[in-house]
Amino acid sequence: MKGAHFPTSAAFAILALATFHLVSASDPSPLQDFCVALNYTAKSAYDAVFVNGKFCKDPKRVTADDFFFYGLQNTQNTSNAVGSKVTPANVEQIPGLNTLGISLARIDFAPNGGLNPPHTHPRATEILVVLKGTLYVGFVTSSTENRLITKVLNKGDVFVFPIGLIHFQFNIGKVNAVAISGLSSQNPGLITIADNLFSSNPPINPDVLAKAFQLDNSFVQDLQKKFGHDN
Ligand SMILES: *[C@@H]1O[C@H](CO)[C@@H](O)[C@H](O)[C@H]1NC(C)=O
Ligand SMILES: *[C@@H]1O[C@H](CO)[C@@H](O)[C@H](O)[C@H]1NC(C)=O
Numbered sequence: 001m002k003g004a005h006f007p008t009s010a011a012f013a014i015l016a017l018a019t020f021h022l023v024s025a026s027d028p029s030p031l032q033d034f035c036v037a038l039n040y041t042a043k044s045a046y047d048a049v050f051v052n053g054k055f056c057k058d059p060k061r062v063t064a065d066d067f068f069f070y071g072l073q074n075t076q077n078t079s080n081a082v083g084s085k086v087t088p089a090n091v092e093q094i095p096g097l098n099t100l101g102i103s104l105a106r107i108d109f110a111p112n113g114g115l116n117p118p119h120t121h122p123r124a125t126e127i128l129v130v131l132k133g134t135l136y137v138g139f140v141t142s143s144t145e146n147r148l149i150t151k152v153l154n155k156g157d158v159f160v161f162p163i164g165l166i167h168f169q170f171n172i173g174k175v176n177a178v179a180i181s182g183l184s185s186q187n188p189g190l191i192t193i194a195d196n197l198f199s200s201n202p203p204i205n206p207d208v209l210a211k212a213f214q215l216d217n218s219f220v221q222d223l224q225k226k227f228g229h230d231n
Contacts, residue, residue, distance in 0.1 A: 026123065026163070026184050027101030028052070034059070036066040037095035053186070054091065054098045067096035076108040078176070083114035084169075091186040103186055107179045109133065109171035116169040117192055124188035126161040126181050128169070130154060133177025139167035166193060198227035 037054035057066070069089045076085040090103035097103055103124075107116055128137070130153045138150030139161050152172070153159055161167040163184070171177040197209060198220075206220040213220070 026125075027099070027186055029101070030099040032056075032059075034062065034096060035099045036062045037091055037098035039095070054095070056098070057095070062096070067094065069094045072104070072106045072180070075176070075178070076106070078108050078110035078114055082117050083110035083171070084108060084116045086116065090183070090188065097186040100186055101184060103183045103188060105181045105183065107169065107181065109135070109169070109177040109179075111171065111173065111175050111177075114171040114177065117194060118166050118168045119190055119192040120164055120166050121161075121183060121185070121188040121190060122164060124183040124185035125163040126167070126183050126188070127158060128153075128161070128179050128181045129158045130156065131178040131180060133171060133175055134173035135177055135179065136170045136172045137161075137168065139165045141165065194223075195227060198223045 035053070035056035036059075038057045072087065072089060074087075076087055078085050085108045087106040087108070088103070089105060091097040094103075107128075108114075109116070132155060135153045136150065137153055137159050138148055141147040141149070142165060151157075151159055169179065197204065203224055206217050206224065209215070209220045209223075210217045
C-alpha cells in the first residue's frame with residue numbers, strides 16, 4: 001500500500017527541503033515540462049497533506065488558458081493612502097506558473113509622490129522596467145552598514161532589487177508612472193514593513209514596537225490605529 005510509505009517519504013522530503021534551502025533561496029527546478037496548478041479543495045482525508053507549491057493538473061487536461069493572463073495593460077486606480085497599486089500575475093492568477101520559479105507584476109503610481117512603500121519579497125529577486133514616468137527607487141543592504149543604494153529611473157530604465165532586501169519605488173514625476181516587475185518565484189511573497197508590524201493580527205504589544213523604533217508608546221498606538229487596529 002502506498003500510504004504505508006508516507007511517513008518515511010515525508011521525513012525524506014522534509015530533510016531534502018531543509019538541505020535545499022542551504023544552497024538556494026529561489027524556487028526548486030521543475031522535474032517535468034509543466035505542473036499546472038490544480039484549483040484543489042482538500043478533501044478531509046488529505047487535509048493534513050501539503051506540498052511545496054500546488055498539486056498538478058492532469059497534463060492531458062491542460063489548455064492554453066492555464067498559461068494566459070489578461071489585463072496588465074489596464075491603468076489601475078491609485079487613490080489610496082500610499083498612491084500606488086500592484087497588480088500581480090503570479091501562480092494565483094496563472095496556474096501554469098506552478099513550479100516554474102517566475103512571475104510578473106504591474107505597478108501603477110499616482111502623480112507627485114505615489115509610493116510603493118518599503119517592502120521585501122522573501123522568495124524573489126525583482127527586475128523592474130519603467131514603462132512610463134520617473135521613479136526614485138532603492139534598497140538597503142543587510143550588512144551592519146545598512147547601505148542605501150538608490151537610482152532615479154526614467155522610461156525604459158531597468159533596476160534590480162536583490163532577494164529579501166527592503167526596497168521601495170517612489171514617483172517623483174508630475175504624471176502617473178507605470179512599471180513592470182519580473183520576479184524569480186511563482187509566489188514571491190510580500191512583507192510591507194509598516195503594514196506587517198503595525199497591523200499584525202493580533203497586534204504586537206506596543207511596548208515592543210516603542211522600544212524597537214525608539215518611539216513613545218502613545219505614538220505607536222496611534223500608528224497601530226492608523227494601520228487598522230483599534231487598541
Ligand atoms: C478555485 O476554486 C474556487 C472554489 O470553487 C473558486 O472560487 C475560485 O475562483 C477558483 N480559482 C481559480 C483560479 O480558478
Ligand atoms: C478609485 O478608488 C477610490 C477609492 O476606493 C474611489 O473613491 C474612486 O471612485 C475610484 N475611481 C475610479 C475611477 O474607479
